Amino acid sequence: MADTPQKTAESRADAGTSSVTDPMISIQHLSKHFGELEVLRDVNIDIARGEVVVVLGPSGSGKSTMLRCINLLEQPTGGKIFIEGEEITAPKVNVDRLRERVGMVFQQFNLFPHLSAKKNVMLAQRKVLKRSAAEAERVALENLARVGLADRADYMPSQLSGGQQQRVAIARALAMDPHVMLFDEATSALDPELVRGVLDVMRGLAEGGMTMVVVTHEMGFAREVADRVIFMEEGYVVEEGTPEEVFDHPKSDRTKDFLGHIQ
Amino acid sequence: MVCMKESLKTLFTTYVRWAIVLSLLLYLVPAAGWALTSDTATARSNETSTSNVLGGVPTRVTWEAMVDKGESVAAVSLQFPEGSALTEETTVRVTVLDGTERVDTDSTATVDAGASCVNVEFAQPLEEGHRLRIETYDAALPNVEGEVTLAGTYQRDDGEQVPLADSPAIKVTSASPAQKIVNWLDEQPWVQAWNSVPILRLFLNPQLVVSSIPTLVVGWLLSLMLVLLGFPLAIPIGLAFAFMKISRSRILHVIAAIYTGVVRGTPLFLQIYIAFFGLPLMGIKLNDYVLAVLVLAFNSGAYMCEIFRAGIQSIPKGQFEASRSLGMNAVQTMFSVIIPQTVRRVIPTMTSEFILLYKDTSLLAAVGVMELMLYARSLVANTGNMTPYIVAALFYLVVTLPLIHVVGILEKKLALSDEGGADTKKRKNRRGAYQQMAEEIAGGSDDGSVSYQQLANAVDTSYAHGMKGD
Ligand SMILES: Nc1ncnc2c1ncn2[C@@H]1O[C@H](COP(=O)(O)OP(=O)(O)OP(=O)(O)O)[C@@H](O)[C@H]1O
Numbered sequence: 001m002a003d004t005p006q007k008t009a010e011s012r013a014d015a016g017t018s019s020v021t022d023p024m025i026s027i028q029h030l031s032k033h034f035g036e037l038e039v040l041r042d043v044n045i046d047i048a049r050g051e052v053v054v055v056l057g058p059s060g061s062g063k064s065t066m067l068r069c070i071n072l073l074e075q076p077t078g079g080k081i082f083i084e085g086e087e088i089t090a091p092k093v094n095v096d097r098l099r100e101r102v103g104m105v106f107q108q109f110n111l112f113p114h115l116s117a118k119k120n121v122m123l124a125q126r127k128v129l130k131r132s133a134a135e136a137e138r139v140a141l142e143n144l145a146r147v148g149l150a151d152r153a154d155y156m157p158s159q160l161s162g163g164q165q166q167r168v169a170i171a172r173a174l175a176m177d178p179h180v181m182l183f184d185e186a187t188s189a190l191d192p193e194l195v196r197g198v199l200d201v202m203r204g205l206a207e208g209g210m211t212m213v214v215v216t217h218e219m220g221f222a223r224e225v226a227d228r229v230i231f232m233e234e235g236y237v238v239e240e241g242t243p244e245e246v247f248d249h250p251k252s253d254r255t256k257d258f259l260g261h262i263q
Numbered sequence: 264m265v266c267m268k269e270s271l272k273t274l275f276t277t278y279v280r281w282a283i284v285l286s287l288l289l290y291l292v293p294a295a296g297w298a299l300t301s302d303t304a305t306a307r308s309n310e311t312s313t314s315n316v317l318g319g320v321p322t323r324v325t326w327e328a329m330v331d332k333g334e335s336v337a338a339v340s341l342q343f344p345e346g347s348a349l350t351e352e353t354t355v356r357v358t359v360l361d362g363t364e365r366v367d368t369d370s371t372a373t374v375d376a377g378a379s380c381v382n383v384e385f386a387q388p389l390e391e392g393h394r395l396r397i398e399t400y401d402a403a404l405p406n407v408e409g410e411v412t413l414a415g416t417y418q419r420d421d422g423e424q425v426p427l428a429d430s431p432a433i434k435v436t437s438a439s440p441a442q443k444i445v446n447w448l449d450e451q452p453w454v455q456a457w458n459s460v461p462i463l464r465l466f467l468n469p470q471l472v473v474s475s476i477p478t479l480v481v482g483w484l485l486s487l488m489l490v491l492l493g494f495p496l497a498i499p500i501g502l503a504f505a506f507m508k509i510s511r512s513r514i515l516h517v518i519a520a521i522y523t524g525v526v527r528g529t530p531l532f533l534q535i536y537i538a539f540f541g542l543p544l545m546g547i548k549l550n551d552y553v554l555a556v557l558v559l560a561f562n563s564g565a566y567m568c569e570i571f572r573a574g575i576q577s578i579p580k581g582q583f584e585a586s587r588s589l590g591m592n593a594v595q596t597m598f599s600v601i602i603p604q605t606v607r608r609v610i611p612t613m614t615s616e617f618i619l620l621y622k623d624t625s626l627l628a629a630v631g632v633m634e635l636m637l638y639a640r641s642l643v644a645n646t647g648n649m650t651p652y653i654v655a656a657l658f659y660l661v662v663t664l665p666l667i668h669v670v671g672i673l674e675k676k677l678a679l680s681d682e683g684g685a686d687t688k689k690r691k692n693r694r695g696a697y698q699q700m701a702e703e704i705a706g707g708s709d710d711g712s713v714s715y716q717q718l719a720n721a722v723d724t725s726y727a728h729g730m731k732g733d
């Protein structure tokens with residue numbers, strides 16, 4: 001993969017994909033078009049078990065699309081994606097079974113508004129994992145406690161603050177015992193004072209060894225928690241490396257530009 | 264004067280004396296046959312908008328008889344059947360005819376209310392060929408279902424008492440409570456005053472209000488039955504077509520689009536005509552009510568399809584994605600996540616659709632399905648008065664007005680709960696409320712400042728009490 005031609009050759013990262021063995025996620029030559037619009041172009045990323053990868057990039061650079069390709073909410077146009085060695089882009093792959101292993105947290109929380117926090121966390125356990133009601137409830141309360149919301153179990157989503165809703169959404173994903181967690185701007189829709197609670201939960205997850213792909217604009221979080229930072233622009237991976245490398249010694253002008261704007 | 268029937272009855276009921284009765288009857292039967300032959304007995308209809316003669320309600324009873332050959336009649340005692348009610352109000356008019364000529368006779372008529380007898384004495388005996396007519400006004404026949412006859416006796420010139428043969432039968436219908444109220448209303452001065460105003464009499468006649476209720480209640484129940492069977496049937500039809508409409512299959516989509524397009528694009532009136540006249544032409548014969556329910560369901564299903572489709576598509580895409588990302592398949596997502604949310608959203612529109620369908624049952628009157636509208640129409644045709652339509656309107660409103668109210672409440676609730684979502688605007692609004700709460704807390708604290716924790720506590724408390732921050 002190291003010899004994959006990239007149009008912005010200067011941006012090739014040293015701490016590249018080749019260093020990862022037995023990757024949790026392997027993205028190879030991924031491309032995605034919406035009609036004429038090329039959103040992802042030859043993306044190659046390997047993510048190791050337990051690694052926390054933060055994806056940065058300006059709006060419209062394809063960050064969300066890449067995350068959504070990893071659990072097939074978008075069908076890639078080209079390339080391959082492997083999760084734990086299994087090719088999920090192969091035809092006739094069981095999409096639902098794949099998604100059990102890949103949890104996703106959305107910018108807009110997307111809690112089920114007709115169900116209480118606890119029931120939100122229980123639903124997929126019951127339907128997909130076929131857990132008993134008692135078992136599902138136990139797991140739900142466990143995970144709600146993990147995100148600090150044990151006392152809100154019976155609240156409806158509309159009775160919870162945005163930050164609390166997002167933490168319930170995280171608990172909901174965790175209850176499925178995923179091997180990978182994808183976060184798509186999990187804190188962007190939150191009022192500033194509510195961001196911290198969610199980031200704390202994510203930090204805790206990272207420390208617990210969860211493999212995470214995190215799209216965020218929280219630079220402090222990225223610097224502190226990320227094992228690797230990937231900078232994307234116009235569908236390309238422009239730069240990648242450790243937080244120190246990318247933040248303190250960015251190689252690409254675009255990365256410098258972007259970081260300048262953010263800070 | 265003796266009222267024979269009364270005494271005969273006593274004899275009859277005195278079981279041990281049956282033999283005496285028999286011999287008495289034999290004695291009384293004249294060998295020459297009946298000499299005052301009753302050929303007419305009628306009573307004037309006393310029920311509004313029907314030709315029925317009601318028992319227990321005053322009416323005019325007309326009895327006629329011919330004086331036979333060689334007879335002369337000095338007096339007649341007309342015995343009303345048992346259970347009749349003659350009162351102080353009861354009056355009698357006696358007419359004697361010779362052919363078509365009126366004969367001037369002096370007669371005195373008395374009413375024996377206790378014995379239910381009308382007694383008529385003539386100054387000059389009636390002669391052969393005379394026709395006697397006795398009209399008894401304001402006499403109530405027994406309140407029974409069936410036929411009654413008038414009997415009695417007459418007195419010859421020579422003083423001999425001869426029994427009268429039973430008159431032809433009068434068919435009596437027992438009076439309903441409503442009719443009794445109507446008759447009571449007839450008497451009331453305020454009702455008469457009310458009805459003296461033409462517009463009130465024509466549109467809100469109190470007697471017709473009362474007398475049309477029993478009939479219209481039946482029609483109302485039939486209309487309700489039609490809609491209560493048709494509407495639930497329309498729900499699965501609508502749901503099935505809604506799934507077809509949003510499905511990726513081109514064919515299913517087109518079928519559903521044709522169905523909803525045609526049904527919603529043509530009048531229900533026309534669909535009813537086609538169903539009721541077209542199906543029999545094809546040799547399909549169904550019970551009117553069954554067909555009516557099917558047509559209503561078929562029609563409403565198309566509207567329901569659009570309601571469900573719009574409802575499902577109004578659920579944010581994020582709900583599908585969140586559900587699928589948790590590993591739930593399309594069917595699980597639809598039934599556990601999308602439909603429950605859709606139901607909440609579509610209940611107000613569905614209630615409106617129910618109201619429309621209920622009102623539309625009236626169109627079935629055009630093809631003779633007996634329901635509220637048709638009953639009202641026939642009452643109006645019988646009485647020439649608009650009141651039954653007004654009463655029918657009330658029967659429609661009894662159902663629709665509360666439902667319209669419910670729709671209003673549901674829509675308000677829905678609007679509130681929709682704002683409970685994760686949109687930023689809502690939270691901005693909430694913050695305004697938080698600010699206010701913060702100020703309230705500050706008012707009570709020493710230094711006037713509010714800690715974040717205090718604020719958060721206040722907010723959590725307000726959520727716990729289900730407060731909406733707007
Ligand atoms: N379903 C779609 N159909 C067509 N175009 C799409 C679709 N989804 C995304 N796009 C386009 O793809 C491009 C990349 O979108 P994407 O959401 O991946 O960007 P992003 O990096 O996540 O941006 P942001 O920071 O704003 O979330 C955008 O130009 C967007 O308009």
Ligand SMILES: [Mg+2]
Nearest residue numbers: 063064065185
């Ligand atoms: Mg995005």
